[in-house]
Amino acid sequence: MESKKIKDTLLLPRTDLPLKNTNHLETEKKIREKWEERKIYQKVLEKNRNNQPFILHSGPPYANGKLHIGHFLNFIIKDIIVRFQASEGKYTPFLLGWDTHGLPIEHKMIQAHQGQKINLRQVCHDFALSQVQAQKEQLKKLGLFTDYEKYYITLDKEYEAEQIRVFGEMAKKGLVYQGFRPIYWSCGHETALAEAEIEYYEKKDTSLYFKIASPEFSKFFGKKVYFLVWTTQPWTIPVNQLLAVKETARYLLIDCDGEYLIVIEKMVDKLKKWGKTVKIERALEGKDLVLSHDYLHPYSRKGAENRIVKGDEFIQEEEGTGIVHLAPAFGLEDFIIAKRNEELIFGWIECPLEPNGIFNEKIGVPKLVGKHYSEVNSLVIVDLEKRNLIIKKEVISHSYPHDWRDKSPLIYRLTKQWFIKVEATKKELLENIEKVKWYPGWTEEKMKQIIAAREDWCISRQRKWGVPIPILYQNNEPILNSEIIDYVAEIVAERGSDCWFDGSILPLLREKFPNLINEKTFLGQDIMDVWLDSGVSHWCVLKK
Structure with missing residues (x-):
């Protein structure tokens, strides 16, 4: 009797699959091609078409560079969810999409074509489409349950x-306005930035305690008296317009190593730690300083009355000297206080800094005109030292806002921008958060906190590659008209948004609205924040 091998006595399944997949990429490609050839995704959609829908809207990735692990994690999780819901018999159309406008693409094209005369919007358009195709091929390798021939793209x-129509709806509801105030500004890219485009990193700055002379107190005491002021941005000192104190705080006139200084009471201990000899001469109330005294500006401004005002809500007694120098063009809190005391300011609140960070003649200090603000920083420190106006300086490291793209430090800069009134919709937003199921549960409270703290959204950008803010100007005043905006949307749907930037839309608008638009009317050149492009994707895509 012939002996059998043990394996011959076992009932094992037989398969043509190789024991080892030595060429898994080729195998996966064949599987994908078979799925596409047999149109499995389309057949499942058709089978479940009349069943309960399950719509998972995919927010668009940015079309710039290769996909990374974050993209893969995002799409694989979505794919698992869509496949599961499809297996439950639900109708599950899943549409890919791409975000194709914005500064990263524009910046890359400017660098790639340096010194060349180009149609910037056209090269950005072509590059974005090439990136969409490259990313789509990468996504195919994930085997996503979708139709790769049907997708949305924000430059369509x-x-x-549709995005312009959404803007028009917000305008009709009074949610859009033009504001003149300091906002985060990138001098390198010469554009405004929104909060979502800001990252915080440690930055080294000079912490400066400097003196500002008080003529009134000096006359009264028969000896030169100074206000002691603290700043970490010395370059803003030449454009100082007011000093602010805390009315409810206690201040002291002190003899500090032979100099008379006015500081908040809690500053005395700090001076002693620095090795200063301090003698208290007189106690003062913050309210006694407000509006009753002027000061000698470190950089004399002819005819200016430099006044002291109330700044209680912004002044921390534990930090600084209790006396804050205000440069309204470069600080939001400074601007708010200055607007409240506009009648005391010499001239108008205006910005002396060009978009690229260079000071113009409005700074009022001839030797600083044409200098970059970062250069002015060191010049001011040296100048104040020469005049013996610095009590203490030291380099500190602190958390500071940076541009998320090139990681360069940002500044606040006074400029006119377009905003969406978040405050007007905040109550409704917070109510609707409670109507959503959140996973995990703690994210609901996190979202509430974010919305509650959110300020109005700056949506304008001073760039070329994007959707235009459909505003015309007459005598430099904006025309915010919903009928015009709707008609702009009609033309853009037919011609694309290039018609706004090449000016070919203007004759059509004049013909349609002869009573509103004449030969002196011109088109605004700001584009919408790219986050608005992706932010309206739920409407532009799911509506259809």
């Missing part, structure tokens, strides 16, 4: 038109 003229 229909999408752009």
Whole structure:
């Protein structure tokens, strides 16, 4: 009797699959091609078409560079969810999409074509489309349950038109306005930035305690008296317009190593730690300083009355000297206080800094005109030292806002921008958060905190590659008209948004609205924040 091998006595399944997949990439490609050839995704959609829908809207990744692990994690999780819901018999269309406008693409094209005369919007358009195709091929390797021939893209003229219509709806509801105030500004890219485009990193700055002379107190005491002021941005000192104190705080006139200084009471201990000899001469109330005294500006401004005002809500007694120098063009809190005391300011609140960070003649200090603000920083420190106006300086490291793209430090800069009134919709937003199921549960409270703290959204950018803010100007005053905006959307749907930037839309608008638009009317050149492009994707895509 012939002996059998043990394996011959076992009932094992037989398969043509190799024991080892030595060429898994080729195998996966064949599987994908078979799924596409047999149109498995489309057949499942058709089978479940009349069943309960499950719509998972995919927010668009940015079309710039290769996909990374974050993209893969995002799409694989979504794919698992869509496949599961499809297996439950639900109708599950899943549409890919791409975010194609914005500064990263524009910046890359400017660098790639340096010194060349180009149609910037056209090269950005072509590059974005090439990135979409490259990323789509990468996504195919994930085997996503979708139709790769059907996708949305934010540079599509229909999408752009719908985005402009959404803007028009917000305008009709009074949610859009033009504001003149300091906002985060990138001098390198010469544009405004929104909070979502800001990252915080440690930055080294000079902490400066400097003196500002008080003529009134000096006359009264028969000896030169100074206000002691603290700043970490010395370059803003030449554009100082007011000093602010805390009315409810206690201040002291002190003899500090032979100099008379006015500081908040809690500053005395700090001076002693620095090795200063301090003698208290007189106690003062913050309210006694407000509006009753002027000061000698470190950089004399002819005819200016330099006044002291109330700044209680912004002044921390534990930090600084209790006396804050205000440069309204470069600080939001400074601007708020200055607007409240506009009648005391010499001239108008205006910005002496060009978009690229260079000071113009409005700074009022001839030797600083044409200098970059970072250069002015060191010049001011040296100048104040020469005049013996610095009590203490030291380099500190602190958390500071940076541009998320090139990691360069930002500044606040006074400029006119377009905003969406978040405050007007905040109550409704917070109510609707409670109507959503959140996973994990703690994220609901996190979202509430974010919305509650959110300020109005700056949506304008001073760039070329994006959807235009459809505002015309007459005598430099904006025309915010919903009928015009709707008509702009109609034209963009037909021609694309290039018609706004090449000016070819203007004759059509004049013909349609002869009573509103004449030969002196011109088109605004700001584009919408790219986060608005992706932010309206739920409307532009799911509506259809």
